Amino acid sequence: MKKAKWWQEIVMYQIYPRSFQDSNNDGIGDILGIISRLDYLKKLGIGGIWLSPVYQSPNDDNGYDISNYEEILSEFGTMAQMELLISEAKKRDIQIIMDLVVNHTSDEHPWFIEARKSVDNPYRDYYIWRKAKSEQEAPNALASAFGGSAWEFDTTSEQYYLHLFSKKQPDLNWENEQLRHAIYQMMNFWIAKGIAGFRMDVIDLIGKIPDQMITSNGPQLHHYLKEMNKATFGDKDLLTVGETWGATPEIAKAYSSPDNHELSMVFQFEHISLDEIPGQSKWDLAPLSIPKLKNVFNKWQVTLENDGWNSLFWNNHDLPRIVSRWGDDGKYRVESAKMLAMILHMMKGTPYIYQGEEIGMTNRVITDIAEVDDIESINFYDERLAQGFSHEEIINAINAKGRDNARTPMQWNQTENAGFTTFKPWIAINPNYKEINVEAALLDKNSIFYTYQALIRLRKMKPIVVFGKFQLIENVAEDIFAYKRTLNDECLLVVANFSKNENRFTLPKHIQKVLLHNYNRELISDSSYTLKPYESFILEL
Ligand code: NOJ
Numbered sequence: 001m002k003k004a005k006w007w008q009e010i011v012m013y014q015i016y017p018r019s020f021q022d023s024n025n026d027g028i029g030d031i032l033g034i035i036s037r038l039d040y041l042k043k044l045g046i047g048g049i050w051l052s053p054v055y056q057s058p059n060d061d062n063g064y065d066i067s068n069y070e071e072i073l074s075e076f077g078t079m080a081q082m083e084l085l086i087s088e089a090k091k092r093d094i095q096i097i098m099d100l101v102v103n104h105t106s107d108e109h110p111w112f113i114e115a116r117k118s119v120d121n122p123y124r125d126y127y128i129w130r131k132a133k134s135e136q137e138a139p140n141a142l143a144s145a146f147g148g149s150a151w152e153f154d155t156t157s158e159q160y161y162l163h164l165f166s167k168k169q170p171d172l173n174w175e176n177e178q179l180r181h182a183i184y185q186m187m188n189f190w191i192a193k194g195i196a197g198f199r200m201d202v203i204d205l206i207g208k209i210p211d212q213m214i215t216s217n218g219p220q221l222h223h224y225l226k227e228m229n230k231a232t233f234g235d236k237d238l239l240t241v242g243e244t245w246g247a248t249p250e251i252a253k254a255y256s257s258p259d260n261h262e263l264s265m266v267f268q269f270e271h272i273s274l275d276e277i278p279g280q281s282k283w284d285l286a287p288l289s290i291p292k293l294k295n296v297f298n299k300w301q302v303t304l305e306n307d308g309w310n311s312l313f314w315n316n317h318d319l320p321r322i323v324s325r326w327g328d329d330g331k332y333r334v335e336s337a338k339m340l341a342m343i344l345h346m347m348k349g350t351p352y353i354y355q356g357e358e359i360g361m362t363n364r365v366i367t368d369i370a371e372v373d374d375i376e377s378i379n380f381y382d383e384r385l386a387q388g389f390s391h392e393e394i395i396n397a398i399n400a401k402g403r404d405n406a407r408t409p410m411q412w413n414q415t416e417n418a419g420f421t422t423f424k425p426w427i428a429i430n431p432n433y434k435e436i437n438v439e440a441a442l443l444d445k446n447s448i449f450y451t452y453q454a455l456i457r458l459r460k461m462k463p464i465v466v467f468g469k470f471q472l473i474e475n476v477a478e479d480i481f482a483y484k485r486t487l488n489d490e491c492l493l494v495v496a497n498f499s500k501n502e503n504r505f506t507l508p509k510h511i512q513k514v515l516l517h518n519y520n521r522e523l524i525s526d527s528s529y530t531l532k533p534y535e536s537f538i539l540e541l
Contacts, residue, residue: 010047022421045456095196197239216246249303310349
């Protein structure tokens with residue numbers, strides 16, 4: 001059997017530092033707070049942390065607008081504390097993966113401060129500038145992901161600069177070789193500190209050709225990644241995962257095939273985007289379809305079977321809580337959260353848990369835009385209101401898809417502010433923290449936490465979970481997602497009822513062992529079985 005890479009055998013855990021644990025009682029999570037929770041993460045069993053940005057930033061987009069890549073945001077701590085985090089995590093066999101945001105910087109980064117001074121400034125070409133037709137007329141119709149035009153008029157030089165996100169996030173010009181090498185140098189600075197890899201923010205945008213309206217998957221993209229690989233992590237054993245909204249399975253293979261010397265894997269979003277009306281925005285909701293979900297996962301599993309590698313995730317800091325989206329955050333919260341965990345972690349790829357997912361944290365509900373912090377939702381609200389949508393329609397969309405859903409603080413216990421802080425938290429805590437919190441989860445041996453822990457253990461114990469071939473089981477009830485994993489003469493069967501309706505399934509002839517089950521019910525070989533709401537199990541055959 002092939003020897004696994006370390007990043008194929010582990011489960012990753014994403015920390016959004018602002019909302020994880022406050023240690024100095026200013027209402028904002030910080031690095032010492034993370035260190036204080038490493039033993040909890042060790043108990044869960046994870047092998048790596050993807051840390052959302054902790055760099056210096058004016059926080060227009062919560063750290064995804066970086067003004068200094070080699071300094072830590074003072075609200076989060078110091079470089080010495082960051083080094084302590086890396087070493088304390090390592091002591092517990094946990095690797096730290098940094099967020100690499102290099103499609104853009106903050107407009108407060110010294111490169112941009114220089115660049116905007118004049119057209120002949122040495123840093124001018126680090127960014128993307130175009131002559132103005134007029135102050136009123138942008139160079140073309142490229143839109144920002146946060147609403148409005150992607151071009152901002154700069155009064156000093158009377159030219160426009162490109163920003164695919166907020167106007168405080170000017171896009172870097174990857175055609176400039178000097179800029180590329182400055183980025184590689186910065187990456188090497190972090191590698192030398194002992195980090196184990198990078199999650200690369202919107203990396204599929206760096207090869208853009210704005211004049212042709214090409215943003216993702218530009219012609220030079222893979223060339224840049226190969227160059228980056230060679231100049232930085234290529235000869236080291238690191239985990240690299242690209243955020244690639246525009247990836248198809250074939251493109252993902254190009255990124256992650258070891259022969260291509262680019263990345264370890266990418267985050268693809270096809271399963272996530274299934275709740276959107278195709279061709280419209282993320283806010284325009286389509287009904288959920290289990291058959292479509294099965295098809296999408298099957299396609300990705302099969303295409304990357306022998307070459308390339310999948311990442312597996314339901315949640316991150318940009319997405320709603322999965323139990324509120326594809327599960328049931330009311331009556332069947334516990335059952336459906338366990339079901340979602342089992343179906344995801346048993347597929348082939350590296351699973352990622354987003355903080356709080358392991359205790360089944362849910363979306364929060366807002367009624368007023370004043371409760372929202374996120375720039376994306378605020379811009380969306382203003383834009384849609386101007387277009388004539390009603391307040392209710394817009395708030396409903398934000399409740400379903402808004403990014404603050406995932407950003408409410410981690411719920412540690414049932415004391416005031418959920419053990420996150422003793423000060424006023426930077427964003428309101430989900431009021432359900434008295435019921436849903438880590439302390440309660442650890443005390444309950446049937447909690448969602450222990451399902452995640454058991455899944456991580458299974459992966460460590462059984463190479464079939466890492467290497468087994470995936471095979472979708474066809475001809476089952478529409479709401480049932482079932483698949484097999486096989487390796488030599490071993491076989492696992494994973495079955496999940498994605499619905500609150502009961503559904504029938506014929507159990508296999510020879511069940512050797514029930515490895516995990518979210519209901520306490522007997523499974524008898526070769527019988528017709530009725531699955532309860534969100535029931536799921538993993539069998540060894
Ligand atoms: C993707 C990040 O995950 C998101 O939070 C951010 O707003 C954009 N990229 C821009 O950096």
